[in-house]
Amino acid sequence: MLDLTDRRSVVIAFDHGTEGAVRGGEDVPRMLDAIARSQADGVLLTTGLARRFPGEAGTTPAPAVLAGLDVPVFGTGIGTGAKLVTTRQLWSPADAAAAGAVMCKMLLPLGLEDADAWADAIARIGRAGAEAARASLPFMVEPAFWGPAAQQSDKAILDAARLSVELGADVLKVPGPRDPETLAALVAWSPVPVLILGGTPRDGADFLGQVVAWMAAGASGVVVGRNVWNRPQPTAAIDALVRAVRHGDLDGARESMAAAGEPLPSAALRYDQEEEQG
């Protein structure tokens, strides 16, 4: 079960299918089953896919479902590398609850070029947050520095987190700041738990080092996608994260991650490019 107040959490993000058949994420039944049988605390899916999560799959409680309510829209195609144009909300918190979710999530899209698209995105977040509160469903907001004008920086992460709180976020999912002091300040200043997102697939040992540093700075957990399922053995990668985040066992974590293998070669997603600029 996901419990952000009691312990640090590992959430697996498997919601990149809006970018198409991304390498490692094509085989939906296999990946859902692997997550269901893992020790992860939660799994982040679009609300559309959440109904297909298998629920109790083994002898342990299955990870809780966190459901994304919106999708980013990159140009007019699927996985084409076009710029972020807007986001759209497809589902309501009530839809998420009906699909079995214990939390719902929306994007705060930074760096859009159109002011009305930005204004609409803000408005949707505020409304969805109020609706989630009525449905007693915790509401996560994720500042996404994916727009063509986005300039990710530690200051920008703080600003976006502050706005997210103002808009009604119950939980934050943010990129890891470069300076550990920034993350510590964010955790101190935020009235709600802060989770760090995994980002671009990269060297396993380095990545785990970052994860442990985020935990040391006070983060409540991680939300990791391609650093799990873009590796040959996703189950081992989840195991590595559980060891690092929940048990602080960096050595054991590195061992599991080595077993998971290095990221499969695949096309960078649009948001990786933005991340590199950050």
Next chain:
Amino acid sequence: MLDLTDRRSVVIAFDHGTEGAVRGGEDVPRMLDAIARSQADGVLLTTGLARRFPGEAGTTPAPAVLAGLDVPVFGTGIGTGAKLVTTRQLWSPADAAAAGAVMCKMLLPLGLEDADAWADAIARIGRAGAEAARASLPFMVEPAFWGPAAQQSDKAILDAARLSVELGADVLKVPGPRDPETLAALVAWSPVPVLILGGTPRDGADFLGQVVAWMAAGASGVVVGRNVWNRPQPTAAIDALVRAVRHGDLDGARESMAAAGEPLPSAALRYDQEEEQG
């Protein structure tokens, strides 16, 4: 009855009337009656026309109705060959159910030029999927490579299918990939049944060969329109499909298709042109 889990299905698509009085599809009562008396498993109609389907017409159960909720919009006229501009949702899943449908369907329009039109189309699919789930009505999504910027390919079909699943599709209706391996992979990776659409009217024997190959690769059935009613004897064409798909009887199927006759000369529809580019 339509039962996608139990057996391979033949669905007749008679929803091209949004393109006007298309050759072979002008005489609505005659064609609806022919389908109603056939061995087809289902008939795909717009929700607006679904109420006119005659229901039990003979001694056998009538085909189940699948209702389209949206229409493609080509320019500002009817059947003019203008480019795909957008789609519009006209009906809700509840409207489809009220019209007697057992499944509803929407288009995922690939290759649009306007990003907001694309974003809105995605949003409508997600919302309709959630509404269909609330109404316990299975929801089919059809990637349609009809936009001026569409580039149909096996990879693009996989991407579109993956996105459709993410958006909440319970059933997929896709163009047949060129490579049988692609279709096999799609069927393996998809958590929901995959139906293949018939496309442009063409030589009967060739078409049936493709149908059998699709079945061999694991497809759950076909959705065929003009390859049925654009022939002089639509009833025989349906019979051919039933033999090929449900009984694997290619010889019998070819015999029936020969009786159905070759496609009537008629203006190519806009989406045929796209298909040829694919």
Next chain:
Amino acid sequence: MLDLTDRRSVVIAFDHGTEGAVRGGEDVPRMLDAIARSQADGVLLTTGLARRFPGEAGTTPAPAVLAGLDVPVFGTGIGTGAKLVTTRQLWSPADAAAAGAVMCKMLLPLGLEDADAWADAIARIGRAGAEAARASLPFMVEPAFWGPAAQQSDKAILDAARLSVELGADVLKVPGPRDPETLAALVAWSPVPVLILGGTPRDGADFLGQVVAWMAAGASGVVVGRNVWNRPQPTAAIDALVRAVRHGDLDGARESMAAAGEPLPSAALRYDQEEEQG
């Protein structure tokens, strides 16, 4: 009473007031009273005006009310002869029923220049049709070749009628095709009754000749506006139509129409100009 299955019907269209104080249509109480006391089967009014129809006015049952749900928008003024820009739906089928209507109607505006306006018009028709079905109110669709790009032809009438059926029309109101064969084919192919609209005011005897030809080709009746109330004696014109349509009495009809007088000189409406191009 209006009964499209039992007998051929005469409907008087008095819904041109959206074009302003059109010659012959200025005096609302006088015209509503004349229709109410006539033998017409129905009267077509905007839903806004429908509440003012006097109901039982004489010893015979009053004509049934058919309520228009939408209005055409020509430029930014009233009766200025500007081009058709869009349509707007002002009322719901429930509003029509509340105003006493037994049927509701919407325009299918052909020849618009803006694809979104066209798409929206299609979507509104589909939705209104479904809502009318829920309210058990028959739904009439009228293809209107009034847009700047409209090209009225027999083929275009067939295409528009076919699309209207697809969108959920229960009754069609179409311009009379030039070729009687076309009308016969339309009646045969249409799963719903076909009414023919009267159009531009013209010579009474010629007009009645056309009416009788439409009936001979299988039309279910006529919907006539200015050919009634744009004449000095509208009551006599209605009588002429009743004789021609319901009783097939062309001689008697011509006598009554002669008593009605020839059309008053008045400015042509925008849609007459389109009609002439047709």
Next chain:
Amino acid sequence: MLDLTDRRSVVIAFDHGTEGAVRGGEDVPRMLDAIARSQADGVLLTTGLARRFPGEAGTTPAPAVLAGLDVPVFGTGIGTGAKLVTTRQLWSPADAAAAGAVMCKMLLPLGLEDADAWADAIARIGRAGAEAARASLPFMVEPAFWGPAAQQSDKAILDAARLSVELGADVLKVPGPRDPETLAALVAWSPVPVLILGGTPRDGADFLGQVVAWMAAGASGVVVGRNVWNRPQPTAAIDALVRAVRHGDLDGARESMAAAGEPLPSAALRYDQEEEQG
């Protein structure tokens, strides 16, 4: 009490506050109190202000409240003299009823430059009229020749009145036509009562002469704003109108209007400029 069927009515319009602190209309409590204690039949306020009308203030029944549902939008500021761009509906008939109104009102904005703004305005009027009917609240429509392309004329007033009736008006509020015959025809042709608006502040005796002529031509009353509260003694001006309209006492009316004083110097409002063009 307002009773348009029984007697000619005097309605005071105090809804110009959307143009800001207009001379004579700044002091809201003083003016509302003066109207409440007067013999006027009604007071026209925005729905937003209607809740503040004091109700029974003296020994006589207070004027009935007529609530405006919409506001004109002139450019992007307040009282700047910018051109009319659009109107917006802010309140529903139910809101008006909740604020104590016995009638609600909307503008029909003539002379807009944008066809969609015009189309939307028409649509809102139709919908509000239907909603008012459901709430059993009479619905007044006011053709407003305030747009940059407006050309006020007697013919244009007739056209606008005819359209307003078509859209569902229960009462008309129109500018006084120049030719008394036109007003007489309008009253004869209209199935609903016709009130005349006061317009630009002007010489008291001349204004009262016009008022009496309007009554002679059959108008059901007047709706007067700045010709009341733009004078030093608004109470006396109301008294003058009551004498002229309700009692036909032109001499007594002129005496009271003299006591009211001539209009205070103030900036002309945007719609005065339009009026002068008319």
Next chain:
Amino acid sequence: MLDLTDRRSVVIAFDHGTEGAVRGGEDVPRMLDAIARSQADGVLLTTGLARRFPGEAGTTPAPAVLAGLDVPVFGTGIGTGAKLVTTRQLWSPADAAAAGAVMCKMLLPLGLEDADAWADAIARIGRAGAEAARASLPFMVEPAFWGPAAQQSDKAILDAARLSVELGADVLKVPGPRDPETLAALVAWSPVPVLILGGTPRDGADFLGQVVAWMAAGASGVVVGRNVWNRPQPTAAIDALVRAVRHGDLDGARESMAAAGEPLPSAALRYDQEEEQG
């Protein structure tokens, strides 16, 4: 408790987080706690943040919550100094009540460049006011001279206040006019209480002098943000305001404000720049 009829009120505005992590406003828990333990009558928060206000924190009743329903949108980023483009309403009065608020608030954005954005803002205020009335929640309107074309002046404040009343405001929050006579006239003419906003952080003694002058002119209280929390000791600043506003103790107030310290150096917000032009 907030009681605008009984005594002059001090409201602390802590709703600038939509501009990001503004200096002094980053540490949300610390500031909310300080306000909760203060003698302020009220605290103004976005509805999204209102749920996090700690309620009864000490031995005295906590300040009442006033909830903002909308946010200003400056360009496409957070705290970038871009021009005001529009506003968006994120929450309903019912959302505000559910978050524990006793009053709700919206912006009237002056000086926008786009007429539709201005029209929409007006419409939202009217609708929200009616909804607040239905929810029995007092509704505050704040004219905000933040648009690129805004020209703040005493006359403009009067105009904006008059429009706000027309739109349904129950309480006004306005910038302090330069001329005390203007404020006295506004208070006399307004049918609802008038609160003055604090504005740009500035010298403590000067600021308190202005506050006392506003009270002398009849204002019902102040709404102060950065002049409180942009100082090193916000608690002392609140104490200063309570002394000045509620007890008229200017000497004591200045003593407390000296203890609060002068404003921390920080980037001017976009609306400060506008204020300076005023």
